[in-house]
Amino acid sequence: MGGSVTDQGQARDWRAAVLLVAGLTVARLVALFATPLELYPDEAQYWLWSRTLDFGYYSKPPMIAWTIWATTALGGDAEAWVRLGAPLFQAGAALVVFAIARRLYDGRIALAATALYTLAPAIQLSAAVIATDAPLLFFLGLTILAYVALLRATQRRLLLAAAVGAALGLAFLSKYAAVYGLIGIALHLVLSPETRRAWSPTRAGVAILAFAAVMAPNVAWNAAHGFATVQHTAANAAWGGRQLFNVPELGEFLLTQFGVFGPIPFAVLIVGVVLAVRRRRLAPADLLLLCFTLPPLLIVTAQAFVSRANANWSGAAYLPGAIVVAAWLVRWRARGWLIAALALQAAVAALFLAFTISPAFAERMGAANSFKRAKGWAQTTELALARAEAEAAGPAGLSAIAVNSRFLYYAMRYYGRDWFEDPSAPPLRAWLLADTPQNQAETSAPLTVSQGRRVLAVALEGNWRAEMEGDFRRAYGAEIAGVRLDAKRRRRIEMFVGEGFAPRPRDPLTGRPRSP
Numbered sequence: 001m002g003g004s005v006t007d008q009g010q011a012r013d014w015r016a017a018v019l020l021v022a023g024l025t026v027a028r029l030v031a032l033f034a035t036p037l038e039l040y041p042d043e044a045q046y047w048l049w050s051r052t053l054d055f056g057y058y059s060k061p062p063m064i065a066w067t068i069w070a071t072t073a074l075g076g077d078a079e080a081w082v083r084l085g086a087p088l089f090q091a092g093a094a095l096v097v098f099a100i101a102r103r104l105y106d107g108r109i110a111l112a113a114t115a116l117y118t119l120a121p122a123i124q125l126s127a128a129v130i131a132t133d134a135p136l137l138f139f140l141g142l143t144i145l146a147y148v149a150l151l152r153a154t155q156r157r158l159l160l161a162a163a164v165g166a167a168l169g170l171a172f173l174s175k176y177a178a179v180y181g182l183i184g185i186a187l188h189l190v191l192s193p194e195t196r197r198a199w200s201p202t203r204a205g206v207a208i209l210a211f212a213a214v215m216a217p218n219v220a221w222n223a224a225h226g227f228a229t230v231q232h233t234a235a236n237a238a239w240g241g242r243q244l245f246n247v248p249e250l251g252e253f254l255l256t257q258f259g260v261f262g263p264i265p266f267a268v269l270i271v272g273v274v275l276a277v278r279r280r281r282l283a284p285a286d287l288l289l290l291c292f293t294l295p296p297l298l299i300v301t302a303q304a305f306v307s308r309a310n311a312n313w314s315g316a317a318y319l320p321g322a323i324v325v326a327a328w329l330v331r332w333r334a335r336g337w338l339i340a341a342l343a344l345q346a347a348v349a350a351l352f353l354a355f356t357i358s359p360a361f362a363e364r365m366g367a368a369n370s371f372k373r374a375k376g377w378a379q380t381t382e383l384a385l386a387r388a389e390a391e392a393a394g395p396a397g398l399s400a401i402a403v404n405s406r407f408l409y410y411a412m413r414y415y416g417r418d419w420f421e422d423p424s425a426p427p428l429r430a431w432l433l434a435d436t437p438q439n440q441a442e443t444s445a446p447l448t449v450s451q452g453r454r455v456l457a458v459a460l461e462g463n464w465r466a467e468m469e470g471d472f473r474r475a476y477g478a479e480i481a482g483v484r485l486d487a488k489r490r491r492r493i494e495m496f497v498g499e500g501f502a503p504r505p506r507d508p509l510t511g512r513p514r515s516p
Helices: 002-034 041-050 063-075 079-083 085-104 107-118 121-126 133-152 157-174 176-191 193-198 201-224 228-236 247-261 263-279 284-306 311-331 335-357 359-364 368-374 377-392 406-415 440-444 465-470
Strands: 400-403 428-430 454-460 472-484 490-501
Touching: 002 079, 002 085, 002 107, 002 335, 041 063, 041 079, 041 406, 063 079, 063 085, 063 133, 063 157, 079 085, 085 107, 085 121, 085 133, 085 284, 085 311, 107 311, 107 335, 121 133, 121 247, 121 311, 121 335, 133 157, 133 176, 133 193, 133 311, 157 176, 157 201, 176 193, 176 284, 176 311, 201 228, 247 263, 247 284, 247 311, 263 284, 263 311, 263 335, 284 311, 311 335, 335 359, 359 368, 377 400, 377 406, 377 454, 377 472, 377 490, 400 406, 406 428, 406 440, 406 454, 454 465, 454 472, 465 472, 465 490
Parallel strands: 400 428, 400 454
Antiparallel strands: 454 490, 472 490
């Protein structure tokens, strides 16, 4: 009878989790297809990658491009279809959270963990924009699930070992921050003798082979392209060219973690770790999850102190962290704090969805600045292309359109996609401020002398316009145009026609064009 009651309770918790995740996913999909917000330029860049499938790209592994290719093949290139993979990956990640927590604890904790995870502020954003974090968290969750299953399995351990390696490989193909999953496994093996006994040399070998098989095409792509993605990832750390040991950056990063993980869950995580250190005792399940949660938080915190760190760089900690926080709150019988955390995060989630559907409401609430980078790109593109069309129709024509910002380049490639698909249209090119390319737009589509006969130059916000003009033998026809983003903000582009592109030498110290 007792076993039957337990099974019924587990089934009830599972149904509740599925209903929660399904309901929130439906709400996210409604917002996704209803929002007037445009693609952020990074999203437009990923869309452009998806037009040519490959095993790697300049700044990211290939999963993001593969995902966009699949969703746009179903519904077309509209913004909602470009972003569709994000809420679907996060729905899958939330269900994986339940599966991990139920294996490690019970259904009640699993339901609480699912709710904490899927309502976390960072997950709201991750489910609304197409970026690398959503697939990373999904496949990292599958890695942890397979790892936990192997430790408790009595049969099919070789298959589970292969699943660990394959899932970790897919996480790496999503974002190289999956290295935190590898660190978590290694750390847990060091700290847990019982875990080491579960991993025979044969099982370890199978996991490594599965991981290598999944990663091999991406490694080959990187090798053929000078390890471009790896170099870009390392450059993001920015250990050179900035003030090292930056206390304000450290403080800002730690404060943002209360915002991205949720103020109560992050505070509980800190308190729980402090108590564990003082007591020098951890439940086995807690130890396992902390091995995956603490490394990204500690390493990125150190990175913030040494140089800088974005709030989402510790994102690999969110999924296992939500589970251990839920376990502690239930174990401590802190029902009030759990309810408060869920209520606060549900309110934030509802507000975020309302802002997404109605940016005007966000503007009235004083949150317009948070959405400015997802506004006005279509109109900005229209302004530039209207001028380009007029210039191209003249007797001299146009040999190219040159922009000085990767944001503007990718926004125009997406919102001007029909225009640029015309073989007779002048190509879109990137003007280089420095003597070498600094991003993929400049690497793949630099403005060259052969294309510089007569160019429409477009400077976003007027930045570097004088330097752009100096790279042409003749510059004329200056025009300033603007797009309203909200009541307080406008986006400005400055355009001119340049003839005879002849880039001046760049200063070896500053990288900028030398003065005439």
